[in-house]
Amino acid sequence: MSASSTKTPRIAKTEPDAPHIGRIVPGYSVPVIDERAVRIGAGILFSLGLISFLAALVEGTSRPLQPFGMFFMMDMLLRLMAGDRWSPTLALGRLAVRGREPQWVGAPQKEFAWWLGFALALVSCTSMGLLSAPLWLTLALCSVCLTLLFLEAAFGVCVGCSLQARFGKQAPQYCPGGTCDVGGNH
Structure with missing residues (x-):
């Protein structure tokens, strides 16, 4: 018997305690994520997006938005x-809030919001790249993304979370x- 045949095969374990998005924290019935880190991540994306948006506006071309759009997506x-x-961006957000008490929020509604962000980025990148949309349309689409990022970063308003409350299969927690x-979001 060779040494390799006596070894136990390595099997990847799928841990029920390790969710794909967020983390399991005692006392919470769904995976959660630190709202502080998420808001800082949104602020980073907003800042980069705003710089790209203004450069596109000044230059009169969507070229400055293309790298940001791809990074965002x-x-x-x-x-x-x-x-x-x-x-x-979330890694930088977690680094920035390291040592501070986390403000846990439900990860499922953040996932819903991120799908919304991905869809907006995909539409924006497709319109400015493959479809060669006019600059005004590209700027309008980017304005929607920037507005959502600003609301999240500055005020903690997660529009995607609100949409998940209204249209999702499961009420956010x-x-x-x-x-x-508050306000009938259940």
Whole structure:
């Protein structure tokens, strides 16, 4: 018997305690994510997007928006496909709030919001790249993205979370500021 045949085969374990997005925290019935880190990530994206938007406006071309659009789309895709731990902007957000008490919010509604962000980025990038849309249309689409990012970063308003409350299969839990329990979002 060779040494390799006596080894136990390595089997990747799928841990029920390790969600794809967010983390399991005792006392919470769904995976949660730190709202502070998410808001900083949104602020980083907003800042980069605003700089690109203004450059496009000044230059009269969508070229400055193209790298930002791809970065934004890839950041959202990483959050959704690989998990929030792999997003560069969320990693910077977690680094910025390291040592502070987390403000846990439900990860499922953030995932819904990130799908919305990815869809907006995909439409924007497709329109400015493949479809060669006029600059005004590209700027209008980017304005929607920037507005949503600004609302999240500055005020903690997650429009995607609100949409998930209205149209999602499951009501959101653990919303920022207790908004799940206010205003009929259940």
